[in-house]
Amino acid sequence: MKRLTTLLTAFLLCTITFAQQALWGNIPVVSPEIHDNNTVTFRLQAPKAVKVQVTGDFLPKQKIKTANGEFEILGIAELTEGKTGVWEYTTPEPLQPELYSYSFIVDGLRMNDPANIYLIRDVATLTNVFIIGGDRADLYKVNSIPHGTVSRTWYNSPTLGMERRMTVYTPAGYETSGKRYPVLYLLHGMGGDEEAWISLGRTAQILDNLIAQGKAKPMIVVMPNGNASQEAAPGETSRGLLPPTTQLPKTMEGSYEQAFPDIVKFVDKNYRTIKSKSGRAIAGLSMGGFHSMHISKQYPDMFNYVGLFSAAIMPNKDVSSPIYEDIEGKLKVQFAKNPALYWIAIGKTDFLYKANVDYRKLLDENGYKYTYYETDEGHIWKNWRIYLTEFVPMLFK
């Protein structure tokens, strides 16, 4: 194996040279280390640092008071420096099963964990992630089961006048089964794009697992881009590698809802779908819940299953669009056609809780049937992953 070893050594030298690890003595540390009892140790080699902290959603929240009121923010824990310049923090208690995000703060500067290559982007921020397995979180893991295909593809939207990118999950066996499949249209929130559900939402893992366990029907999941002014996620358009635009125009003013049939048409043409209401579901989080509510009532013969996850149901009198006219009349038509499922989910501390109470009151007053699901906590991805795992098994049965 001498020659092979030579190649490997040469290759590793290239890697080291590139990564410059040899220069700043960045010898490997393991971080995060998940112990058998589900406590977790975070480590960072930073011999010159004065203060190293870790922040993330695995820590208890803390309250801060500002001029604008009291807010809950992520907790922060201090790492302790060991002999070799390696800082360390171990959670005092085991962590509950979940996908967690975290970052280090080194002398006030937020940075990712150089020992952890797994990062997820949420709007314009990258954070490291890790998974504590068990219970529902096992659905977020890649398991040794058949896997679906995840595609990034482009569709033409004549209504919006542009080519637009979408992410599509097709279940294991799709390519060769010859069968037709039902479709779940899954919509992201404000600041998100066609990458949000597949990365933060763990959609492919959740679907693979639920389908393999026989808890969900094999289905196609279409994750379009819900920002009507945007062709695709940051970095995927001719804008180039510029920072994401966080305040996009045309997000909740009717354009996207109006143009939605372009997406359904494309999907029905390019995939083996069940091309009828009984084979279609639509769901979304926050702004995507708002979109799902309006799209499903605007086209009452299109979707048999509707999911509103922490939906931003906020009627806005100042926005003028045919989509937002005569909401009550359109809901009457939609519910007269008896959708198989109208599912509303929200967290107790969500800033949209009251808006959802009001919306449910409207549905109740009219005797419209829906299912309600309430969780702890607020407007966070933890809840949206939970809602997806609850919603998907109820579809197309």
Added chain:
Amino acid sequence: MKRLTTLLTAFLLCTITFAQQALWGNIPVVSPEIHDNNTVTFRLQAPKAVKVQVTGDFLPKQKIKTANGEFEILGIAELTEGKTGVWEYTTPEPLQPELYSYSFIVDGLRMNDPANIYLIRDVATLTNVFIIGGDRADLYKVNSIPHGTVSRTWYNSPTLGMERRMTVYTPAGYETSGKRYPVLYLLHGMGGDEEAWISLGRTAQILDNLIAQGKAKPMIVVMPNGNASQEAAPGETSRGLLPPTTQLPKTMEGSYEQAFPDIVKFVDKNYRTIKSKSGRAIAGLSMGGFHSMHISKQYPDMFNYVGLFSAAIMPNKDVSSPIYEDIEGKLKVQFAKNPALYWIAIGKTDFLYKANVDYRKLLDENGYKYTYYETDEGHIWKNWRIYLTEFVPMLFK
């Protein structure tokens, strides 16, 4: 727009809370800023830092002497602190068109640029990237042209006894054209996986651009995982979110080459391909060049086009596999069948340069026809992107 503004504010507060930007005063800086004349400014807000540096392949290389000899490593430049704790460095000269990688070093600690969400993983290291457009580098950009579809899919390898992941590019129009397409099999190097060519190699952008310009035939590009012991890239298997294993077994000992027909069989079954030698090309970088050389000679009726990019052609007498037996006899058969293209490319300073000189000498001595392409520099992605842009236009013509 009052209600909408309320939602936006609430949403932004959530984001801020999550990202903790409010806490450490991480007000936005623009970095990297590419000026009109192609000089670039890097910025980092780090008021408590004593020393901030930037390193990357845009800087002139520097030489270091170690006990193992003299090595070239990436250059380093110092940032200067401004009044508001924002450190800054501007390149003294405009940069040439290219995709560049860089990192900051803050008081000896390597970190990514928090203002730049674009990171690419090379083996086990994440670095920020930016593109200076113009010339060949325009092929690496997303342009306003028709885009192909990029899929991550799984195939069964009976020979290796596992389900394995691959990345597949299908050209714009594939879904609806009804036509059959030729296939380029594109193989990664040691430490890489099925994500390497699509991320570092900019394969989708290069193919989209060359096809739109009429310089390349529309083709399918299959990017499999070349580590025979591995099902998929880090994070995509039941191993979970553990650090990548950089020293994998079964990389250059014949298993992968032996099992390669499983991949071709899967692709021919699941995609509208031209199912013959005239419609197949194989190319790879470094270890993938070694694989391409052995696979193409082992199965002389499979590929009409062969590309060896900085190929790790290192006959190893200690490895025993039927694949590596009678190399000269197999080459004789392969070249007797007149492959349409046998293309060898390498950089002048590549540590594999001599091995490629020796291999070309062997081909020359036997009168086997090949095309040779030489570039400056060595075993780097810049060269492999160049080779791809040169190789693809010659295929299937």
